[in-house]
Amino acid sequence: xxxxxxxxxxxxxxxxxxxxxxxxxxxxxxxxxxxxxxxxxxxxxxxxxxxxxxxxxxxxxxxxxxxxxxxxxxxxxxxxxxxxxxxxxxxxxxxxxxxxxxxxxxxxxxxxxxxxxxxxxxxxxxxxxxxxxxxxxxxxxxxxxxxxxxxxxxxxxxxxxxxxxxxxxxxxxxxxxxxxxxxxxxxxxxxxxxxxxxxxxxxxxxxxxxxxxxxxxxxxxxxxxxxxxxxxxxxxxxxxxxxxxxxxxxxxxxxxxxxxxxxxxxxxxxxxx
Numbered sequence: 028x029x030x031x032x033x034x035x036x037x038x039x040x041x042x043x044x045x046x047x048x049x050x051x052x053x054x055x056x057x058x059x060x061x062x063x064x065x066x067x068x069x070x071x072x073x074x075x076x077x078x079x080x081x082x083x084x085x086x087x088x089x090x091x092x093x094x095x096x097x098x099x100x101x102x103x104x105x106x107x108x109x110x111x112x113x114x115x116x117x118x119x120x121x122x123x124x125x126x127x128x129x130x131x132x133x134x135x136x137x138x139x140x141x142x143x144x145x146x147x148x149x150x151x152x153x154x155x156x157x158x159x160x161x162x163x164x165x166x167x168x169x170x171x172x173x174x175x176x177x178x179x180x181x182x183x184x185x186x187x188x189x190x191x192x193x194x195x196x197x198x199x200x201x202x203x204x205x206x207x208x209x210x211x212x213x214x215x216x217x218x219x220x221x222x223x224x225x226x227x228x229x230x231x232x233x234x235x236x237x238x239x240x241x242x243x244x245x246x247x248x249x250x251x252x253x254x255x256x257x258x259x260x261x262x263x264x265x266x267x268x269x270x271x272x273x274x275x276x277x278x279x280x281x282x283x284x285x286x287x288x289x290x291x292x293x294x295x296x297x298x299x300x
Contacts, residue, residue: 042080233286255280
């Protein structure tokens with residue numbers, strides 16, 4: 028406890044002592060001592076007994092400091108704003124408001140992702156390993172799901188996938204598997220026929236791929252480009268597509284990139300967003 032806090036408070040009409048000012052505005056005596064020491068808020072008066080006291084204007088300044096601090100300003104920023112009559116306080120507040128709005132939006136997205144994960148956990152629809160093999164074929168490996176979760180489990184897209192997967196029945200998964208098999212067969216046929224990336228036929232297949240991916244999570248053209256890179260760089264994905272048709276992984280990556288470029292995305296700079 029500080030000496031000022033322990034000392035009996037004098038009754039005065041000249042202003043508020045540090046203890047009373049601290050109690051009024053809801054901060055500690057130590058805080059006011061610190062602000063006094065750094066010149067941020069100093070008691071401007073004294074009582075007849077020699078006590079330093081805060082005037083009404085001093086208390087108003089304390090409140091302004093608290094507002095700026097609550098908005099995230101550093102103490103070193105607050106002093107110049109309050110002391111400089113030419114300082115653009117409104118401009119500072121507007122910039123801070125924009126940052127706060129962006130932070131709120133990020134928090135809302137995080138809450139949404141957590142809610143989707145909670146809902147997926149609550150409903151708990153997960154295929155057993157036996158069901159996975161029965162639906163997706165003998166070459167399916169149930170451990171791939173765990174590997175995917177370890178790789179992407181912290182992403183918003185995985186939260187969407189988990190939420191949507193939780194509501195699917197085995198019949199729904201059978202339908203998805205059939206659509207995927209049909210799509211991959213059409214991919215192989217198009218490559219064998221010589222369809223060039225960027226052609227109407229290839230672009231239509233790229234949009235089918237995006238629609239298929241969007242049953243799991245909201246898939247953008249930029250994300251497709253990133254997937255195409257993964258299909259060629261990841262040995263497991265490359266083996267899967269090239270096992271359907273030799274060279275299919277590279278061809279599919281080129282198809283996705285060409286279609287993305289036709290939709291205003293630069294494949295060279297495309298990012299997962």
